[in-house]
Amino acid sequence: MTAVMGSPRLRKEDPALLTGENKFVDDIQAVGQLWMGMVRSPFAHAKVNGINAEPAKSMPGVYAVYTGAELMDMGLWAAPLPCAWPVTPDMVNPPHYPVATDEVHHVGEIVAVVLADSRYEAADAVEKVEVDYAELPAVGSVEAALTDAATAHSDHATNKAFTWALEPNPDGVNDAFANAAHTVTGEFLQQRLIPAAMEPRGVLAIPSPHGGDITMYTSTQVPHILKVMMAATTGISEAKIRIIAPAVGGGFGAKLNVNPDESLALTLANKLGRPVRWTETRTEAAFSTHQGRGQRQKIEVAADADGKLLGVRVHLDADMGAYMMLITPGVPLLGSFLYTGVYDVPAFGFTCDGWFTNLTPTDAYRGAGRPEASYAIERAMDMLAQKVGITPEEVRRRNYLGGGDAFENLDVASTLTFDSGHYGPNLDMALNMAKIADLRAEQQRRRDAGESKQLGIGLCTYVEICGLAPSRALAGLAYGAGGWEAGTVRMLPTGKVEVVTGSTPHGQGHETSWSMIVADKLGVDPDDVEVLHSDTAISPLGLDTYGSRSLAVGGVAISMACDKVIDKARLIAAHQLEANPDDLEFESGRFGVKGSPDKGLLIQEVAYGAFTAHNLPDGMEPNINEQMVFDPPNFAFPFGTHVAVVEVDENTGETTLLDYIAVDDCGNQVNPLIVEGQVHGGIVQGVAQALFEGAEYDEDGQCKNPSFLDYLVPSAMEVPSIKTDYTYTPSTSNPMGVKGVGEAGTIGSAAAVINGICDALSPYGVSDIEMPASPMRVWKTIQDAKAGA
Template sequence: TTVQEHAPNPAAGDPNRPIGFGRLQRKEDPRFVRGKGTYIDDIVLPGMLHGAILRAPVAHARLVSIDTTEALAHPKVLAVITGKDLQALNLAWAPTLSADVQAVLVTDKVRFQGQEVAFVVAEDRYAARDALELIDVEYDTLPPVIDARRALDPGAPVIRDDIEGRTDNRIFDWEIGDAAETEAVFAAADVVVAQEIVYPRVHPAPMETCGAVADFDPIDGNLTLYETTQAPHAHRTLYAIVAGIPEHKIRIVSPDIGGGFGNKVGIYPGYILAVVGSIVTGKPVKWVEDRSENLMSTSFARDYIMQGEIAATKEGKILAVRTNVLADHGAFNATAQPTKTPAGFFSIFTGSYDLEAAYCKVTGVYTNKAPGGVAYACSFRVTEAVYLVERMVDILARKLEMDPAELRLKNFIKPEQFPYANKTGWVYDSGNYEPAMRLSMQIAGYEDLRREQLEKRERGELMGIGVSFFTETVGAGPRKHFDIVGLGMADGAELRIHPTGKAVVRISVQSQGQGHETTFAQIVAEELGIPPESIDVVHGDTDQTPFGLGTYGSRSTPVSGGAVALVARKVREKAKFIAAAMLETRPEDLEWEKGRWFVKGDPSAGKTIEEIAMAAHGTMTLPEGIDGNLDAEVTYDPPNLTFPFGAYICVVDVDAGTGHVKVRRFIAVDDCGTRINPMIIEGQVHGGLTDGVGMALMEIIAFDEDGNCLSGSFMEYLIPTAMEVPDWETGFTVTPSPHHPIGAKGIGESATVGSPPAIVNAIVDALTPYGVTHMDMPCTPARVWEAMQGRARPP
């Protein structure tokens, strides 16, 4: 893959310099490339048993009876747990992250195909799986609700009859923006265009599926739970509340994670069942799901049906955007997102444009499908928002017969307007959009591409050029605005400098492949001048790390990264007092240069951080109020979120005979503020762009009308490989966040958010000769071909 770097990075300094920010090779990779990572399935405890879940074969059915006699008689089976057993423990239902409840095991009714019905604990994985077939379950099938558009029909079957007083499938209605003001702007506008835009249900499909190893010690009452989780601390608090196990008796360990992508934020029934299995048998119990279980029952993403409208003057000044959304949340409202925002951060659908008005209404509904919705590098549904506005802007460009890049350039929020308050309540901390857009056009050779397209069109060849520009809101968040089940979204950091000047930093967030062991060491290195290889990063173990809300919504750098910079500065300040005592001078007479304090005007009189660390632990009389170590801790509550942005250009060739789409080029210019490790950033961007190709061209979790999941394996749920993606061409600009301690913004989800609209815009652009103005993802050859015949098919 070629990488082009097209902008200077003032914050990065010399990229080859050993200390601080730059292209440092990943500290975690020596163990990963040697196959020495420890994933959940690598954890083996003495006497460990294995669990397997019996899942419902139908989408909607009353549970008539379960007979476990034969399964229990299996010589290797130790326990079979049903919903009834859990009821006796008051554990049949568990609270979700969205103030709903979810069945751990079915007691009354099956609500989606693949739902958890019983749990077998056996001596090995094979016996546990074999015994599932010995359980006899009788179901009384019910008509399912599969199409979200039918969920609110009068007379639609009520899925959640477990909730008292519920008579329909409506979960919530949520609106934001000023409806009347927006209506007035639309009524007076020269041009209004409307389009229904569907973002289909997709799945993060991490390489490693979900799993847990539960080890409950009946003597001292301690529960150690190894889990594939992106948020160990939040999970611990929830287990304490749900299971009534005192919080200090619970230790959650998140080992190496083979990809999370939001799939590993929530608490799944399997985790709870492993715990119950361990309590019941008195032995450690491992549960690891297979690929079909992962695709069919764990957190999906998107599933938004959006009615989009955009208003503009005839000169192309965009005035307002309005949308009405139907959100399919599946059978339980288990989306992982801040409590006060039932549609996540969808309200950033105003995009990167200076609008006069904006309004949206989102209606969440239950259907007989797996629960979830907020996952797959979505930045809390910024994916859906960006897709909506970037498709609408392209449709408007077509209507106005304007170039889509020109239309965007004309409407960007101007640099002097930042901090910019948009019409739905966000305050964009910083931005400088035009240079990013121009850089992407320059890398692409935009004018030449348009010329090439014209020539090809004359020859009947279908070439498309798609542009998208996005602004994300990541780094939740100010604790006063954002919480997850009541836990404020702040993060702790602890830094300890050993006597010899080596360091260990403990953080509350959890890497699933993002390289935190490297980048968080780089932050400490940059602040203290200790080389990154002398700094260990500890994460993923609640007994070893300070409390914090975990990794999702690209919040690790914005929140935990801030905490780490601040804790290092705290140590630096403490070091100053000790250095002053060592140099027999006053602290205010000292000056800092990377790695040492020295006397102002006398650079030769100084003490390195290593010397100071040794002295702090030594016999010297320490200054008043300074204790004998060089350690510190902080909790960081950010003042605002960060607003990374990017300009993407995609070039596609469409085969007029088959409808096959080839993504020929993709140019991605990202701005995530100060860049800690450009190599890791590029990795994040390459991965996200690949996600975008997957969603735009091939990925969908589909159902038949009975609610059978049609995408339960990688034979049906297609994900892109190196064969389907081009050599990515990346560039960047640097607009530091004004409020973040090191000016960094998140990058982990940017490319997944920004790339699908660029690809679809390119495909629709290619199909212009056929009069196509919109088509829904995934743009498979069959669908593209149908669109060319004037028959767009709904997903």
């Protein structure tokens, strides 16, 4: 049998997706379903004086209209929507119910719900609901929040929600800056991003009055977490709730929340005994689904005369938006540990203030805190290189952990222990692929010739934290759950294998990869392995998919469950072959007796024997059905080097990405085809932040670009093909040596692109540019620099 692990096997998910057979939430119909239409606030901050729903109630097809106050009176909720990450004991967490009653805190907050027979009739009736608002002063940005001139919640005295610090060595940081030959300060804005998974979120809750239970289909990354949270906030017994994430069209963090619409569908279906559904429109998604980023960063770096780092000090002002959603306040913390990057930093300090604004809540978005951290340190390293007068690669080499050599289980200044790293060869490979000397020569030629299209070469050497997460580490961060993952491997009587995973794929190809893990372990054909997932009735134990955790925790659980299968099968085989278990070799799916090549049993034969139970060792339970719950001892720390080659037209300000080179190291790989796909997509999402995307708000908290007409998700036209390669440094955090790659591309690319633009514009004296580096912003920056020169 040829090796399965590490082979670019085509995905078993694809045929159903390519032919349209797959069912996303909006594809599923239920007899008697009612469509929800949300009446949403047009104001960012207002008192709700009254609602007249009568004109809507008489519209065709309308079943009911409920205001926030009426819904509260119906007793649908036992508690507000949850925040699972109270980062400090005194964190301010205003109650967030699915529908506002007397005061709205962001544009799009729901004030009333229409139920109608069709999508169109619900939309029509929403237009007829009359709401009397009294507008209040709005906090339209984190800068406005800082002043406390207005407060986002009128019963709050300040917009500050919390202050969180990671200061393991404050004296050391002070000494570092006191003794530094060079210091640089970077102040960066991580603009708000609209996640824009291609499938809009949707939900369909179906009550089953005879069984007393309720099934909710929802476009989510986290059916298991959602089930617990729905039970806790609605009072419906957890045992009565079944959550199914059918085909899910991308998530990127935006689908890991517990949303007002989900709570409304579940509780209204339960109350009314009718299926209740809703699907957001794309423009509505700017208000109904959380956003990403939204941080102001200040990073200070102290170094000696050679550019060797002495200390790093960081402060964030993080925009929470109007409410704390599931992990809103935890996102900056996820980044806090990465502000020292891949570097040997003797002293580190980090503080973060969280602020309420009257904007859509923020929460996880691809990378969640880590792209922001990588951006800040990688921009600062380039600034330091310029100050010291060395190349960007040289300043990095001088500061790599382990001197750029291989290391394992290394303690770093941000209090974590990096599992493994080997940064030097990774950098070398990327620079060779980029042909860095040729690029620099061409850059110089263009500068000397005074050409209008300048070349820039941007470097980023990132590290990320993934494999979320060791449960004890999460306890230390006050996170409200563990970080384990469950996997079950079940041998069926006919020799096929059924795998149950608590991971919840939404494009990552877990069915393919998990099949490969099992095939490799058990010596069966990957096509004989069926992977079941994303349904809490089928896969009751799980903690879902986010934070590049699925392979490093969930995949490892599958692998370890296979070990248990082999252990049990070995005992059965030994019994039936009348051999000592220690005398059996398991190879390519067969237990053979050492020294007797003809004597053996295939694992499929053992599975059938375990099923009939005719001839098992005394006291052994029939069947082979093994579960493993893996709680990793440490995070995993993938790393890589990205090089962005940009061309900036000084006449138009337009930036063209000419080439992009990515050398990533995610440890051992299961399926390189899937790894590469994750890298490509991640890179383009980071490039999008650097060049195109940003949710823009005016001072009244109105989003100026909620639709795809104005919010520039890049098309194939805006990005180049990407050159990828890999180094392979196995993780020490799990027996498979795997790390994680879902967020890597995003963590490396925004900094690489902006470093490239700043490199291109350095002859003009430009040292920084805000994201997104739109043509207008680049052009203006050049003009300002010329005027100032």
